[in-house]
Structure formats: C-alpha cells, structure tokens
Amino acid sequence: MPSFLDLTIHFFLQMVVILAAYRLVWQLFKRLGQVQVVAIMAAGFLLGPSVFGAVWPSAQHWLFPTTLSIGGQSIPHPSLTVVYVLGQLGLVLYMFLVGTSFRTSILSDHIKVAGITASAGVIVPMALGGLTGYLLVGQGDYFTGKVHAWQGGLFLAAAIAITSFPMLAWIIHDSGLHNTRLGTMALSCAASDDAVSWILLATVVATTKSNMNGAILALAGGVGFVVFMLVVGSRALRRLDAWGEREMRSGTALPVGPFIAMLLVLLASAWFTDWVGVYSVFGAFIAGVVMPRGRLLDAVRERTEPIVSHLLLPAFFIFTGLNTKLSLLFHPATLIVVGVVLVISFVGKFGAVTLAARWQGMSWREAGSMGSLANARGLMELVLLNVGLTQGLINQSLYTILAVMTIVTTFVATPIYRMFERSAWKNGMVFGADGETARGEPTSVVAEGKPPSAVSA
Incomplete structure (x- = not known):
C-alpha cells in the first residue's frame, strides 16, 4: 500500500503531465475553432488506456494506476481516489x-x-x-x-x-x-x-x-x-x-x-x-x-x-x-x-x-x-x-x-x-442581449465589437 508521501509525490507528477498534455493539445485545438475545455477533455482521453495505454502500456499504468492488488484481490488504487x-x-x-x-x-x-x-x-x-x-x-x-x-x-x-x-x-x-x-x-x-x-x-x-x-x-x-x-x-x-x-x-x-x-x-x-x-x-x-x-x-x-x-x-x-x-x-x-x-x-x-x-x-x-x-x-x-x-x-x-x-x-x-x-x-x-441585432446597437454583445474570429477561444 503506498504511503501518504508516495501518493503526494505521484500526484504532483500526474498533474505536471496532465497540464502539459492539455497545453500541447490546446495548440492544435485552438486552430480548429475549439475552446480550451474541449482540449482539456481530449487530453484526458489521450492519457487513458485507449491512446497512451495502447502506445506505452507499462508507463501509462504506472503513471495513472487504477487498481491495486492486495492479498490476491483487486481494489481501486488510492492514487485514483486522489485524482477523483x-x-x-x-x-x-x-x-x-x-x-x-x-x-x-x-x-x-x-x-x-x-x-x-x-x-x-x-x-x-x-x-x-x-x-x-x-x-x-x-x-x-x-x-x-x-x-x-x-x-x-x-x-x-x-x-x-x-x-x-x-x-x-x-x-x-x-x-x-x-x-x-x-x-x-x-x-x-x-x-x-x-x-x-x-x-x-x-x-x-x-x-x-x-x-x-x-x-x-x-x-x-x-x-x-x-x-x-x-x-x-x-x-x-x-x-x-x-x-x-x-x-x-x-x-x-x-x-x-x-x-x-x-x-x-x-x-x-x-x-x-x-x-x-x-x-x-x-x-x-x-x-x-x-x-x-x-x-x-x-x-x-x-x-x-x-x-x-x-x-x-x-x-x-x-x-x-x-x-x-x-x-x-x-x-x-x-x-x-x-x-x-x-x-x-x-x-x-x-x-x-x-x-x-x-x-x-x-x-x-x-x-x-x-x-x-x-x-x-x-x-x-x-x-x-x-x-x-x-x-x-x-x-x-x-x-x-x-x-x-x-x-x-x-x-x-x-x-x-x-x-x-x-x-x-x-x-x-451579432448575438446580443435581445437576440440577433445589428452591429453597433447598444444591446449587442460581442467581445468589444470584434469579429467572431477575434473572440478568445
């Protein structure tokens, strides 16, 4: 059973990998017209068994263990509980x-x-x-x-x-x-x-x-x-x-x-x-x-x-x-x-x-x-x-x-x-507080009057 210190050290490394992966995926996704939360979601799946686990199974299981074997029985890994x-x-x-x-x-x-x-x-x-x-x-x-x-x-x-x-x-x-x-x-x-x-x-x-x-x-x-x-x-x-x-x-x-x-x-x-x-x-x-x-x-x-x-x-x-x-x-x-x-x-x-x-x-x-x-x-x-x-x-x-x-x-x-x-x-x-309205009207709400391509994604 991993100690509290082991879980803490492992958690810090997990967060480093999660954030780094999300930022790398975001560089691609923002060019596809996506928002950041979609990039974060995609990074989560990429780091799972379907992609990372298929390419390098041992590393994926070590970094994100899901189960722990004790006395021949498989139980949820404490590291997974921390992330959850x-x-x-x-x-x-x-x-x-x-x-x-x-x-x-x-x-x-x-x-x-x-x-x-x-x-x-x-x-x-x-x-x-x-x-x-x-x-x-x-x-x-x-x-x-x-x-x-x-x-x-x-x-x-x-x-x-x-x-x-x-x-x-x-x-x-x-x-x-x-x-x-x-x-x-x-x-x-x-x-x-x-x-x-x-x-x-x-x-x-x-x-x-x-x-x-x-x-x-x-x-x-x-x-x-x-x-x-x-x-x-x-x-x-x-x-x-x-x-x-x-x-x-x-x-x-x-x-x-x-x-x-x-x-x-x-x-x-x-x-x-x-x-x-x-x-x-x-x-x-x-x-x-x-x-x-x-x-x-x-x-x-x-x-x-x-x-x-x-x-x-x-x-x-x-x-x-x-x-x-x-x-x-x-x-x-x-x-x-x-x-x-x-x-x-x-x-x-x-x-x-x-x-x-x-x-x-x-x-x-x-x-x-x-x-x-x-x-x-x-x-x-x-x-x-x-x-x-x-x-x-x-x-x-x-x-x-x-x-x-x-x-x-x-x-x-x-x-x-x-x-x-x-x-x-x-x-x-533009789409404003009263629905679709002409640009420049007081009810219009678009990021400082910029075209959609300029709105932060």
Missing part, C-alpha cells in the same frame, strides 16, 4: 463561478422561449434514446443483467437528452456569450435538460435496488433546495455582501471572513444536492446564482477562476479518460450501435432545439446556434456514465460508446456555432 476528489472539487468550484455570472434578468425576459425550447430539447432526444436503450437490453454486452428493458430505455434516454451545463458554460464564457440572450437561453435549457436526466438516472438506480425512495428524494430535495435558495437564501446573503463591502472600503482586496462564508454556503449546497441525488454541480450553480452581485463577488471570481479552470478541473477529465477503452468498439455489431447512437444524439438535440427556438421567434442563425450548443454533452454526460458504471447499470462497452458520442458531439458543437456566428457577422448582425 480533486476533480470533483474543481467541478463544484467551477459551477459556482458559472452561477455567479448567470444573468437572471435576460432569462426572465425570455422565459417562454426558454421553457418551450428546453422541453423540445429534452422530449425528442429522450424518446429516441429511450427506444434505442429499450432495444439494446439483452442484445449484447451493453447493460448488466440486473437492468430490465424499460430501465435501459430510461438510462439511455437520460444519456441522450443531457447537455453538459459546465461544458456549455465554459464555451459560452470563452465565446463572449455570457451576457447575450443566446448564452443565457442555452444555459437555461442545459440546466433543465440536466435536471430531467438526473431524475431519470435516480429512478433507474432506485428501481434496480427495488427502492423508489431515491427518485422521490431527488425530485423533492432538488425542487425544495432551489425554492429555499431563491426565496430565503438570496435574502440572507445580502448581509454577506454588505459585510464584504465594509471590509473592502477599508482597503482589503479580498476580505477573508466574507470569502470563507461564501465557501461555506457553496460547499454546503454541493453536499446537500449530492446527498439528495441531484448531484453537487447543481447545488454549486444555484449557490452562485443567488450570491449578491458586487465588488466582493467580482474579487472572488477574479482570484479563483484561473486556478479552478486550469488546475483543478483537468483532474476530472483524466479520471474519465481512464475508464474509456476504444478497443471494445472494434466489432461490427458494436460499430453499428456507435453509429446509431451518434446519429440520434446529434440529430435529436440539434433538430429539436433549433426548430423549437425558431418557432419561438429566434432567427435561423440564433436558433441554429442554440441547437449546436445543446450538443455539448461533455462533463455531465461523463459524470452520468461514471454513475452508471459504478452502480452496475452498464458495462464497459456501452460506457465507451457513450464516451465516444460525448467527445464527437461536444467537439462539433463549437465549430457549428461559429459557422452561424460568422454568417451573422457577414450580414451585419
């Missing part, structure tokens, strides 16, 4: 920062469009995924023996319907869309999609254990938490902002007391939503949404965002990459399933969201952008797959199929969005 916990911390902190940038005023102005578009983005992919999952149960080594056909349908419905809220948030931030109707609506739809998907997953997990209490707790706890934070928590937190303002007037750049109080609210929110089964990122995001806007919050964002985004979050992706094995796909029947899953995942999301947004009055370019961004499944899809695997719902083959789908759909999301953005720019339009 660090990744979860990064994920929670990042979602808090996303919540602090969320503009509820734009959402309230377009709540009807957001609701209808989000519903279409859930219902159509759920139907396609549910039917596919129902048919896959018993047709191969995809689901475990304890999963019935209807449960398999619900699981795949959740997997196809989900949009990665954290991934989309990063794309929107890096693309300069966080103060636009498009960015706010896309995030709102992603939040709804993820909530529905997690309730479906909780139902599947609960029913395989012959216990529906988990699904009921997830639904009641999640809704109750959101209502409490929006009604009670937001009012109580105004005192926190006033406290921070008093401290900053005296010359303190980042008051320690208010900052610690903010962290306590964040971590307690993440713990509660994890405990009820809705997942910690939702609690972290809501905690960020209800935080009062002011100098204190600006200071927190400025000082924490770089370390969270570029040090802590990459650990999550390497953990996921270690569970993906592309060698499992090289079978004719499996390749057919890969093709079917890719088609229904992309077409179901893009088509449903685009048509619904257009029906609600968005221009074709803005609606198409919504549809393309909805396909960014990244983080949340990978989290869902990890739950399915660790809970004994799916086998390694389906995990890898859905991981490949995640990579492909997330990879194409940004280039397709940029295609619509360039089309708008060529026609003298």
Whole structure:
C-alpha cells in the first residue's frame, strides 16, 4: 500500500503531465475553432488506456494506476481516489463561478422561449434514446443483467437528452456569450435538460435496488433546495455582501471572513444536492446564482477562476479518460450501435432545439446556434456514465460508446456555432442581449465589437 508521501509525490507528477498534455493539445485545438475545455477533455482521453495505454502500456499504468492488488484481490488504487476528489472539487468550484455570472434578468425576459425550447430539447432526444436503450437490453454486452428493458430505455434516454451545463458554460464564457440572450437561453435549457436526466438516472438506480425512495428524494430535495435558495437564501446573503463591502472600503482586496462564508454556503449546497441525488454541480450553480452581485463577488471570481479552470478541473477529465477503452468498439455489431447512437444524439438535440427556438421567434442563425450548443454533452454526460458504471447499470462497452458520442458531439458543437456566428457577422448582425441585432446597437454583445474570429477561444 503506498504511503501518504508516495501518493503526494505521484500526484504532483500526474498533474505536471496532465497540464502539459492539455497545453500541447490546446495548440492544435485552438486552430480548429475549439475552446480550451474541449482540449482539456481530449487530453484526458489521450492519457487513458485507449491512446497512451495502447502506445506505452507499462508507463501509462504506472503513471495513472487504477487498481491495486492486495492479498490476491483487486481494489481501486488510492492514487485514483486522489485524482477523483480533486476533480470533483474543481467541478463544484467551477459551477459556482458559472452561477455567479448567470444573468437572471435576460432569462426572465425570455422565459417562454426558454421553457418551450428546453422541453423540445429534452422530449425528442429522450424518446429516441429511450427506444434505442429499450432495444439494446439483452442484445449484447451493453447493460448488466440486473437492468430490465424499460430501465435501459430510461438510462439511455437520460444519456441522450443531457447537455453538459459546465461544458456549455465554459464555451459560452470563452465565446463572449455570457451576457447575450443566446448564452443565457442555452444555459437555461442545459440546466433543465440536466435536471430531467438526473431524475431519470435516480429512478433507474432506485428501481434496480427495488427502492423508489431515491427518485422521490431527488425530485423533492432538488425542487425544495432551489425554492429555499431563491426565496430565503438570496435574502440572507445580502448581509454577506454588505459585510464584504465594509471590509473592502477599508482597503482589503479580498476580505477573508466574507470569502470563507461564501465557501461555506457553496460547499454546503454541493453536499446537500449530492446527498439528495441531484448531484453537487447543481447545488454549486444555484449557490452562485443567488450570491449578491458586487465588488466582493467580482474579487472572488477574479482570484479563483484561473486556478479552478486550469488546475483543478483537468483532474476530472483524466479520471474519465481512464475508464474509456476504444478497443471494445472494434466489432461490427458494436460499430453499428456507435453509429446509431451518434446519429440520434446529434440529430435529436440539434433538430429539436433549433426548430423549437425558431418557432419561438429566434432567427435561423440564433436558433441554429442554440441547437449546436445543446450538443455539448461533455462533463455531465461523463459524470452520468461514471454513475452508471459504478452502480452496475452498464458495462464497459456501452460506457465507451457513450464516451465516444460525448467527445464527437461536444467537439462539433463549437465549430457549428461559429459557422452561424460568422454568417451573422457577414450580414451585419451579432448575438446580443435581445437576440440577433445589428452591429453597433447598444444591446449587442460581442467581445468589444470584434469579429467572431477575434473572440478568445
């Protein structure tokens, strides 16, 4: 068993390799019109058994050990646990920062469009995924023996319907869309999609254990938490902002007391939503949404965002990459399933969201952008797959199929969005707070009036 010192030394080396690999991949990906989070995700898969492990198996297993043999039994390696916990911390902190940038005023102005578009983005992919999952149960080594056909349908419905809220948030931030109707609506739809998907997953997990209490707790706890934070928590937190303002007037750049109080609210929110089964990122995001806007919050964002985004979050992706094995796909029947899953995942999301947004009055370019961004499944899809695997719902083959789908759909999301953005720019339009508007109007929001190619990726 490795000592604490051994784990610490090994962890430092792992982080050096993860960050170096991510920066190297980023040099290529930024030329492909991608954002940094996609490069981080790709680096995680490249360092896993499918690429690094195929080229140099002994080195990959030594650097990122997943199991440890004790007394003839194989157990999870403590090094893997360290990486997992660090990744979860990064994920929670990042979602808090996303919540602090969320503009509820734009959402309230377009709540009807957001609701209808989000519903279409859930219902159509759920139907396609549910039917596919129902048919896959018993047709191969995809689901475990304890999963019935209807449960398999619900699981795949959740997997196809989900949009990665954290991934989309990063794309929107890096693309300069966080103060636009498009960015706010896309995030709102992603939040709804993820909530529905997690309730479906909780139902599947609960029913395989012959216990529906988990699904009921997830639904009641999640809704109750959101209502409490929006009604009670937001009012109580105004005192926190006033406290921070008093401290900053005296010359303190980042008051320690208010900052610690903010962290306590964040971590307690993440713990509660994890405990009820809705997942910690939702609690972290809501905690960020209800935080009062002011100098204190600006200071927190400025000082924490770089370390969270570029040090802590990459650990999550390497953990996921270690569970993906592309060698499992090289079978004719499996390749057919890969093709079917890719088609229904992309077409179901893009088509449903685009048509619904257009029906609600968005221009074709803005609606198409919504549809393309909805396909960014990244983080949340990978989290869902990890739950399915660790809970004994799916086998390694389906995990890898859905991981490949995640990579492909997330990879194409940004280039397709940029295609619509360039089309708008060529026609003298930009995506602003009130939708697609003429360049130069006060409501237009594009990185300092620069063309899309100049926006930071």
